[in-house]
Amino acid sequence: MPYAQTKEQAHELIDRMAPSQVSAVVGLLETMLDPVSRAIANAPIDDEPESEDERRAVAESKAWLAQHPGQTISHAKMMAEFGLAADDLKS
Numbered sequence: 001m002p003y004a005q006t007k008e009q010a011h012e013l014i015d016r017m018a019p020s021q022v023s024a025v026v027g028l029l030e031t032m033l034d035p036v037s038r039a040i041a042n043a044p045i046d047d048e049p050e051s052e053d054e055r056r057a058v059a060e061s062k063a064w065l066a067q068h069p070g071q072t073i074s075h076a077k078m079m080a081e082f083g084l085a086a087d088d089l090k091s
Contacts, residue, residue: 001009014022031037065072079085 014025017025031041076086079088
């Protein structure tokens with residue numbers, strides 16, 4: 001099928017979609033066009049075994065969190081402290 005026809009068909013299909021489907025397609029298209037997202041999506045699964053140092057670091061962080069409830073900061077709050085919003089991460 002020629003490019004112009006394919007593009008027109010894509011537009012027609014999008015016009016028939018529910019809003020939630022359009023949103024999903026937009027996300028997919030953005031991922032396909034963004035080289036970093038595409039690289040991450042195509043990256044092999046990290047199947048490297050966890051080292052003893054990594055296990056120890058995770059255990060220490062979990063112990064700290066258990067001893068200091070409520071002393072964590074959310075990602076959104078941290079971003080706000082730097083004057084950033086979630087949309088800023090896209091650019």
